[in-house]
Amino acid sequence: MAQPATLDPSRADDGVLRVRLAGDWLLANPLPTLEPVLDEIRGATPPRRVEFEAAGLGRWDTALPTALVAIRRAAEAAGVPVSDQQVPPGAQRLLELSFAVKERADARRALVHRTLAEQVGEASLRIWAALLDLVSFIGVCAQSLGRMARGKATYQRSDLLVAIQEAGAESLPIVSLISFLIGMIFAFVGVRQLEQFGAGIYVADLVAVAMVREMAPIMTAIIMAGRTGAAYAAGLGTMKVNEEIDALSSMGVNPIDFLVLPRLVALIVMLPLLALYGSLLGILGGAAVSLVMLDVSFVQYVAQTADSMELSSLLGGVFKAFVYGSLVALAGCQQGMACGDSAMAVGQATTRAVVMGIVLIIVSAAILTVIYITLDI
Amino acid sequence: MPGEAHITVSHLTMAYGDFLIQRDLDFSVRRGEVFIVMGGSGCGKTTLLKHMTGLKEPVSGDVLYGGRSFWQASEEEREQAKRQFGVLFQGGALWSSMTLAENVALPLRLYAKLGEAEIRDVTAYKLSLVGLAGFEQYYPAELSGGMRKRAGLARAMALDPEILYFDEPSSGLDPLSARLLDELILELRDSLGTTVVVVSHELASIFAIGDRAVFLDAEAKTQLAVGDPRQLRDSSPDPRVRNFLTRGGTDGQAGAAGVD
Numbered sequence: 022m023a024q025p026a027t028l029d030p031s032r033a034d035d036g037v038l039r040v041r042l043a044g045d046w047l048l049a050n051p052l053p054t055l056e057p058v059l060d061e062i063r064g065a066t067p068p069r070r071v072e073f074e075a076a077g078l079g080r081w082d083t084a085l086p087t088a089l090v091a092i093r094r095a096a097e098a099a100g101v102p103v104s105d106q107q108v109p110p111g112a113q114r115l116l117e118l119s120f121a122v123k124e125r126a127d128a129r130r131a132l133v134h135r136t137l138a139e140q141v142g143e144a145s146l147r148i149w150a151a152l153l154d155l156v157s158f159i160g161v162c163a164q165s166l167g168r169m170a171r172g173k174a175t176y177q178r179s180d181l182l183v184a185i186q187e188a189g190a191e192s193l194p195i196v197s198l199i200s201f202l203i204g205m206i207f208a209f210v211g212v213r214q215l216e217q218f219g220a221g222i223y224v225a226d227l228v229a230v231a232m233v234r235e236m237a238p239i240m241t242a243i244i245m246a247g248r249t250g251a252a253y254a255a256g257l258g259t260m261k262v263n264e265e266i267d268a269l270s271s272m273g274v275n276p277i278d279f280l281v282l283p284r285l286v287a288l289i290v291m292l293p294l295l296a297l298y299g300s301l302l303g304i305l306g307g308a309a310v311s312l313v314m315l316d317v318s319f320v321q322y323v324a325q326t327a328d329s330m331e332l333s334s335l336l337g338g339v340f341k342a343f344v345y346g347s348l349v350a351l352a353g354c355q356q357g358m359a360c361g362d363s364a365m366a367v368g369q370a371t372t373r374a375v376v377m378g379i380v381l382i383i384v385s386a387a388i389l390t391v392i393y394i395t396l397d398i
Numbered sequence: 399m400p401g402e403a404h405i406t407v408s409h410l411t412m413a414y415g416d417f418l419i420q421r422d423l424d425f426s427v428r429r430g431e432v433f434i435v436m437g438g439s440g441c442g443k444t445t446l447l448k449h450m451t452g453l454k455e456p457v458s459g460d461v462l463y464g465g466r467s468f469w470q471a472s473e474e475e476r477e478q479a480k481r482q483f484g485v486l487f488q489g490g491a492l493w494s495s496m497t498l499a500e501n502v503a504l505p506l507r508l509y510a511k512l513g514e515a516e517i518r519d520v521t522a523y524k525l526s527l528v529g530l531a532g533f534e535q536y537y538p539a540e541l542s543g544g545m546r547k548r549a550g551l552a553r554a555m556a557l558d559p560e561i562l563y564f565d566e567p568s569s570g571l572d573p574l575s576a577r578l579l580d581e582l583i584l585e586l587r588d589s590l591g592t593t594v595v596v597v598s599h600e601l602a603s604i605f606a607i608g609d610r611a612v613f614l615d616a617e618a619k620t621q622l623a624v625g626d627p628r629q630l631r632d633s634s635p636d637p638r639v640r641n642f643l644t645r646g647g648t649d650g651q652a653g654a655a656g657v658d
Contacts, residue, residue: 271451
């Protein structure tokens with residue numbers, strides 16, 4: 022059974038502070054507070070010296086040297102000498118060891134507590150800085166695309182093809198599922214509302230226009246932000262941590278041309294195609310619901326859909342998908358290339374890539390919708 | 399021509415943001431010598447390597463290759479200059495999505511005018527030089543740390559560079575592999591005349607291969623000495639340099655510095 026650890030300071034008439042240590046100083050034991058000793062040392066009339074008495078001391082572990090270090094630091098700050106002759110020799114040596122290497126003058130960092138207002142301010146500044154980073158990254162990528170157009174960019178064709186496969190063909194299952202279900206949901210809602218006016222067949226218009234103009238581009242883009250944008254950030258971030266990007270640069274290869282360009286082009290090309298494909302699947306989903314719930318034939322439904330389609334809607338949707346694809350790829354690649362040098366930083370870069378991608382999609386969707394309405398597209 | 403300055407570091411000051419790493423570094427590396435950048439942990443050895451290989455821009459000062467400025471040059475000239483050197487990074491820094499053969503072949507594909515069959519032969523030859531014959535189709539993740547490092551060396555010397563940079567070549571290697579790597583470094587210098595710059599704090603390796611060395615100090619934040627490491631050990635006027643090169647054993651004192 023462990024004896025409770027005790028700490029008992031007493032000041033003698035000669036001005037020496039004697040600290041009696043007793044009991045078992047173990048981390049697993051409740052430990053006494055150091056305040057009485059520290060208060061004596063820091064008080065208005067500091068002691069001449071600090072001495073220890075350890076006659077009653079039992080077993081000890083890190084708990085004892087930790088307390089001694091704290092007392093000695095306080096004493097040093099107050100200019101009071103400390104004599105640790107009574108302390109067990111093992112603890113003495115550990116104490117010496119912890120004071121052997123002087124603290125590096127500029128190494129210590131202050132723990133700064135910030136008020137809420139300061140935190141909000143700093144967060145706002147970070148958002149602004151992130152925006153500036155993104156804009157300058159867009160500039161760098163534009164230069165890179167220019168080099169590609171002139172045939173002067175160094176990249177591997179096989180990388181581009183792999184990126185196209187990953188962003189394109191391998192995304193088909195998830196895009197199919199989501200688009201088909203979205204089409205069905207629209208049709209359900211539409212059937213319920215339009216049937217009341219005997220206009221059930223117009224569900225075809227509703228589904229087709231909504232899918233082609235808005236839903237397919239935006240849903241596909243959000244899927245790709247979570248799927249491909251995140252993969253870009255994690256992949257490039259890991260390469261950064263692993264010095265693979267430095268290895269490219271030191272070889273005279275521009276890492277933007279070599280790594281970012283194929284990914285960027287792949288997503289920009291594939292997202293409009295995926296959105297078109299998603300529109301088709303959404304229309305099929307709508308058709309499936311309508312055939313079951315309404316008294317229409319497949320041919321009627323298709324004819325109605327074809328009637329509602331205008332070229333401008335189709336091109337408008339494709340253009341939106343092009344914009345979203347660029348933004349998702351830029352967010353993913355920018356966060357990956359700006360990743361810090363640790364495993365944790367890769368995770369943060371990935372999270373930021375997805376959040377940034379989705380925010381950019383939604384903001385640009387709002388802006389594009391206003392522009393389309395103004396231009397009457 | 400041996401003896402002439404191949405790389406000159408001129409009044410170089412390095413910093414991360416406003417945190418000064420090293421200031422006023424000034425030394426030159428002669429053609430065909432093995433030059434060591436040494437110093438304690440955290441003194442900025444690897445950062446200096448990044449400045450010499452164009453990965454980080456100096457706050458002030460310059461690096462000259464054969465008398466031509468590296469950092470005052472245009473982006474394009476700098477890319478050109480980079481092709482004359484190979485770098486072996488601390489962890490090898492192999493491209494993890496490619497096999498060893500593809501890793502070594504990439505610089506050849508980019509800058510050498512070779513056909514596929516020739517590239518395959520050169521790749522196999524370079525891998526066999528570092529003792530990795532037969533590992534062409536392995537991915538970096540399938541190899542041990544030492545093998546990755548050697549594969550990194552095969553890639554660094556794919557184009558027979560005039561200058562080879564090594565970042566802590568023996569760290570993470572067992573003593574025997576470390577010695578083999580040292581011998582390989584000397585062999586490359588002797589047979590190809592390659593100028594070699596090695597960042598290291600391994601004393602055994604420093605004395606075994608180093609012709610000359612620069613000593614960086616984290617406290618003084620500048621270079622304390624340049625010269626033959628053996629001479630520096632025996633007769634450097636600066637006790638900090640002698641202390642480092644004798645593992646703190648100068649002045650007859652045993653044990654770690656600072657214990658009294």
